[in-house]
Amino acid sequence: MNIDCNIDGSVDVTGCKLSIYPMSDNFAGIITNAIHQLDALKLPVWQKTDLFSTTYRGRQENVVNIVKAACQLAYTESVHTVYELTFSKGCPGDTDADHYLNEEITPIKFEHELPNIPVACKYSFYAFGDADYMKDIEKIVNMAEDKGLNPEGMHYATKLTGSIDDLFDYFNEALSYAHEHIRHYVMEVTISVNSPSEG
Template structure:
């Protein structure tokens, strides 16, 4: 691949940490990784977090699959992470941009999640309008939960929630403002959900 100007790489990254609320957390995480097809993304895990990188469609597909596979254990799980695109110097793993768009994780198991997200349209002076627009989109799609300091609450079935997140990630950037960061925090199988 030719060298790219700063911020023009279409590669998407997601750095995240999974926190199963169980003493057997290693087994839960390894099972989720084993049951998720990660062949369409570049992945690296260290002692704090994991990063996956590649085409947007596959990064979101793998992120959702990992959360869903972890949730299927029945354990209370927290996930926190940061999506990014257009970061200057982002090029490692570009070979994965040659993958087709066929999704490899297609489990449609329903799973309620409660989450929060924040958008950071980098270098966009009109960033608040972008954020308000995506919050309105969440309300229209029925996944909006609550307004709060430094984030917006999003909840519902995991597939609807991740669909919204991917759409927001697409809609919040433009050709002029390519660098975007989006953070998410997610709680799954929490006793406080009250059977939602």
């Protein structure tokens, strides 16, 4: 993970770097179709696609909504797909998206309803610059229990299972809590759908 920080940025910008890995011969078409559908909406975030991923930055709720929609749009029935997400907030280098913080919260709307798919997820939460960070991480994990996501401890991560709607609702709540209590944090997330290892 490479996060470029300096002392001049805005601590209010939420960022997410998203990578999509469909286990399909048509992986490129699945990924580009999802990204192009989102691009066509001209959503109120800063974004850039590179060799590895697409980065979205701006107001927290808009970033979470867009990343969730990207995952749903890339979902293909019976195709095992993995999504890698890195959420970050408080990095003093996040200057490119400052003006997007004034945008309204924008729901994602398509002519067809996006699927509320079952997901498995592992995530790790990292707090920077706070000595007593474990109490906040414990609170964030307990919020997942309240969402019915069945958190299970594992080495270096926590596993969650449930629907994509509940998962991203939880991400939004967890990020809001973190913004109020932690100066700078990163959340690393891996989401899996249609894994042959399940069941």
